[in-house]
Amino acid sequence: xxxxxxxxxxxxxxxxxxxxxxxxxxxxxxxxxxxxxxxxxxxxxxxxxxxxxxxxxxxxxxxxxxxxxxxxxxxxxxxxxxxxxxxxxxxxxxxxxxxxxxxxxxxxxxxxxxxxxxxxxxxxxxxxxxxxxxxxxxxxxxxxxxxxxxxxxxxxxxxxxxxxxxxxxxxxxxxxxxxxxxxxxxxxxxxxxxxxxxxxxxxxxxxxxxxxxxxxxxxxxxxxxxxxxxxxxxxxxxxxxxxxxxxxxxxxxxxxxxxxxxxxxxxxxxxxxxxxxxxxxxxxxxxx
Amino acid sequence: xxxxxxxxxxxxxxxxxxxxxxxxxxxxxxxxxxxxxxxxxxxxxxxxxxxxxxxxxxxxxxxxxxxxxxxxxxxxxxxxxxxxxxxxxxxxxxxxxxxxxxxxxxxxxxxxxxxxxxxxxxxxxxxxxxxxxxxxxxxxxxxxxxxxxxxxxxxxxxxxxxxxxxxxxxxxxxxxxxxxxxxxxxxxxxxxxxxxxxxxxxxxxxxxxxxxxxxxxxxxxxxxxxxxxxxxxxxxxxxxxxxxxxxxxxxxxxxxxxxxxxxxxxxxxxxxxx
Numbered sequence: 001x002x003x004x005x006x007x008x009x010x011x012x013x014x015x016x017x018x019x020x021x022x023x024x025x026x027x028x029x030x031x032x033x034x035x036x037x038x039x040x041x042x043x044x045x046x047x048x049x050x051x052x053x054x055x056x057x058x059x060x061x062x063x064x065x066x067x068x069x070x071x072x073x074x075x076x077x078x079x080x081x082x083x084x085x086x087x088x089x090x091x092x093x094x095x096x097x098x099x100x101x102x103x104x105x106x107x108x109x110x111x112x113x114x115x116x117x118x119x120x121x122x123x124x125x126x127x128x129x130x131x132x133x134x135x136x137x138x139x140x141x142x143x144x145x146x147x148x149x150x151x152x153x154x155x156x157x158x159x160x161x162x163x164x165x166x167x168x169x170x171x172x173x174x175x176x177x178x179x180x181x182x183x184x185x186x187x188x189x190x191x192x193x194x195x196x197x198x199x200x201x202x203x204x205x206x207x208x209x210x211x212x213x214x215x216x217x218x219x220x221x222x223x224x225x226x227x228x229x230x231x232x233x234x235x236x237x238x239x240x241x242x243x244x245x246x247x248x249x250x251x252x253x254x255x256x257x258x259x260x261x262x263x264x265x266x267x268x269x270x271x272x273x274x275x276x277x278x279x280x281x282x283x284x285x286x287x288x
Numbered sequence: 289x290x291x292x293x294x295x296x297x298x299x300x301x302x303x304x305x306x307x308x309x310x311x312x313x314x315x316x317x318x319x320x321x322x323x324x325x326x327x328x329x330x331x332x333x334x335x336x337x338x339x340x341x342x343x344x345x346x347x348x349x350x351x352x353x354x355x356x357x358x359x360x361x362x363x364x365x366x367x368x369x370x371x372x373x374x375x376x377x378x379x380x381x382x383x384x385x386x387x388x389x390x391x392x393x394x395x396x397x398x399x400x401x402x403x404x405x406x407x408x409x410x411x412x413x414x415x416x417x418x419x420x421x422x423x424x425x426x427x428x429x430x431x432x433x434x435x436x437x438x439x440x441x442x443x444x445x446x447x448x449x450x451x452x453x454x455x456x457x458x459x460x461x462x463x464x465x466x467x468x469x470x471x472x473x474x475x476x477x478x479x480x481x482x483x484x485x486x487x488x489x490x491x492x493x494x495x496x497x498x499x500x501x502x503x504x505x506x507x508x509x510x511x512x513x514x515x516x517x518x519x520x521x522x523x524x525x526x527x528x529x530x531x532x533x534x535x536x537x538x539x540x541x542x543x544x545x546x547x548x549x550x551x552x553x554x555x556x557x558x559x560x561x562x
Contacts, residue, residue, distance in 0.1 A: 040457040041427050148328065181326075249529075281538070
């Protein structure tokens with residue numbers, strides 16, 4: 001299958017910056033897959049998102065070498081606004097995303113569709129579905145600025161889901177959410193994936209990336225240092241040296257192996273942990 | 289009397305929304321407490337009453353022996369410092385340094401003492417090298433450390449951190465752990481709101497759980513993380529290692545990696561001898 005997003009030798013620096021925010025990055029992302037982007041703060045995750053949705057360099061300016069292709073076409077060749085039909089972007093800080101011109105959550109979620117010129121009946125229907133899906137129906141009449149951080153994050157997600165873009169770029173959507181809220185956001189994202197959307201998710205909660213993503217992209221100082229299978233990447237303790245947390249289950253697996261408990265491989269999810277550690281428990285040590 | 293006491297405290301926001309419903313919390317001087325619970329459970333409202341940002345609409349809040357009703361917010365904030373959940377609600381200076389200097393200046397501290405404290409606060413939080421930056425040029429997760437430094441510089445007896453773990457990466461979480469450790473050694477009373485159960489298990493010996501405007505549990509993480517009715521009521525999850533041990537029926541009070549390793553080894557030994 002062809003790549004829906006392709007970066008060829010991309011190097012990018014913000015205006016007036018001494019260092020490149022992204023260095024020599026080449027990636028091919030396939031349609032309908034769920035990519036988890038991890039790396040320590042300042043490693044270039046949000047900049048990568050901005051490059052994919054064309055905001056770097058069209059909005060931020062700065063200098064770009066190499067090319068970023070979305071559906072085979074360089075982002076630089078898209079007309080302003082055209083890319084936003086294809087790519088939905090959920091901001092890291094929901095406050096930066098709120099339009100500021102709408103008085104209710106319902107109108108805020110409808111804002112994008114209004115701008116796209118969608119008929120009113122259809123807007124209503126789609127907004128109702130989006131606020132239900134994100135669990136904010138009860139807040140529909142509230143002012144966006146009266147919501148808590150967690151509620152704003154759900155509204156920000158609803159505002160993008162409602163647009164049904166083919167590609168969703170989501171930047172740390174759960175930082176303000178409690179564990180249950182976090183799980184529900186991942187359920188929503190899973191639903192988007194089931195509808196064949198391509199998902200690019202920046203997230204520090206690597207346990208949930210291990211659970212839900214198809215592949216993982218690890219950034220360090222602007223470079224992609226790992227890309228591919230989550231099982232191989234997320235069980236590798238050398239990532240800790242790059243300031244990247246591993247899933248708790250992988251940490252436990254590595255610790256068990258070091259202390260002499262034989263595991264057939266390092267688990268990265270709870271379910272794998274139960275299976276693999278369970279198997280070790282059932283193996284008599286004299287069998288080996 | 290405990291250092292911070294909330295006695296039958298309720299809080300109703302103007303307009304009639306009840307956010308905290310008849311809670312009792314006692315925190316001794318030098319104690320370190322984590323508070324967990326769902327969004328909207330009343331955690332932030334409860335701690336804002338501890339430093340006078342909010343006044344209880346029922347009951348009493350006693351801080352360092354004095355009822356909060358008898359003191360101004362400015363007075364209480366000299367005893368209990370509060371680090372806001374959203375750093376942008378707190379920061380209003382154009383450099384990190386001037387932001388951190390503000391508290392000691394307002395408290396009219398002697399210049400030398402102020403300088404030493406500001407220096408310490410900047411170094412403890414890793415903000416020293418960034419002191420001339422505009423806070424808004426820093427990422428949100430780093431901006432949080434600017435607000436933490438501002439409160440540390442005030443040298444209050446108690447400090448409250450509202451969701452400091454949100455959005456932190458591995459190094460940010462380690463830095464937080466070190467900050468809490470240093471403050472603990474200085475004998476500070478610390479209250480930390482967090483959604484990160486691993487952070488609670490690793491750093492605290494006391495956990496207060498809030499759900500639906502009330503305190504529903506108050507005890508050690510070891511007890512609470514294996515108290516399933518409470519976890520269900522507060523919609524909290526066990527730490528990952530506890531979940532694995534629970535599913536495998538090994539170790540009924542595991543909350544740390546080390547505990548889990550021992551539980552697995554014990555489980556294997558038991559199987560060998562069976």
